Amino acid sequence: MTRVGIGYDVHQYAEGRAFILGGVEIPHAKGLKGHSDADVLSHAIADAVLGALGEPDIGYWFPPSDASIEGISSLKILEKVAEIARSKGASIENVDSTVIAEAPKVKPHAAAMKERIGAALGISPDRVGIKATTNERLGFVGREEGVAAMAVACISLAPAAE
Ligand SMILES: Nc1ccn([C@@H]2O[C@H](COP(=O)(O)O)[C@@H](O)[C@H]2O)c(=O)n1
Numbered sequence: 001m002t003r004v005g006i007g008y009d010v011h012q013y014a015e016g017r018a019f020i021l022g023g024v025e026i027p028h029a030k031g032l033k034g035h036s037d038a039d040v041l042s043h044a045i046a047d048a049v050l051g052a053l054g055e056p057d058i059g060y061w062f063p064p065s066d067a068s069i070e071g072i073s074s075l076k077i078l079e080k081v082a083e084i085a086r087s088k089g090a091s092i093e094n095v096d097s098t099v100i101a102e103a104p105k106v107k108p109h110a111a112a113m114k115e116r117i118g119a120a121l122g123i124s125p126d127r128v129g130i131k132a133t134t135n136e137r138l139g140f141v142g143r144e145e146g147v148a149a150m151a152v153a154c155i156s157l158a159p160a161a162e
């Protein structure tokens, strides 16, 4: 049986922070704000997989109130999500995503992101889709106040786990 899930996340730009997306640090004048490394793409993908698994969202597994996870790499979050999938006898078939950002350019880094996300999820990079678009300068993304990401995931469940 296959199941799908959807994820969405937004992070604000912040001075003095790294810009980490899909586990890759992209050189940029501003980074993203968060309790974690603020990897908006990995968070959307994590929620998509958790949704497909019928599990609670990222904030349940990694509460923003937990001081011990301050600055956590979101690749660790994806590794945990993959572990949850394995524990339920589920295979992650593929994930697809879109980053919505005026800057920086995502495309030059997409191959590296696919490698890192794939490794964290335990799937081949060719099962990780990463696309990007600007918001044509409209809204909070257009004003460069923040970055959004959306993702979908497809998983298959072994018959015993259905
Ligand atoms: N942050 C971004 C935004 C866009 N791209 C790439 O540019 C293409 C054109 O984007 P438009 O919003 O102008 O249609 C888009 O298809 C992406 O390939 C990007 O890399 N990073």
Ligand SMILES: C[C@@]1(CO)OP(=O)(O)OP(=O)(O)OC[C@H]1O
Pocket (backbone or CB within 6 Å): 009, 010, 033, 034, 035, 036, 037, 038, 039, 043, 058, 059, 060, 062, 063, 064, 065, 069, 077
């Ligand atoms: C992983 C967490 C932990 O605080 O990361 P944040 O950086 O707070 O990011 P957000 O996407 O707002 O919520 C997810 C959180 O659970």
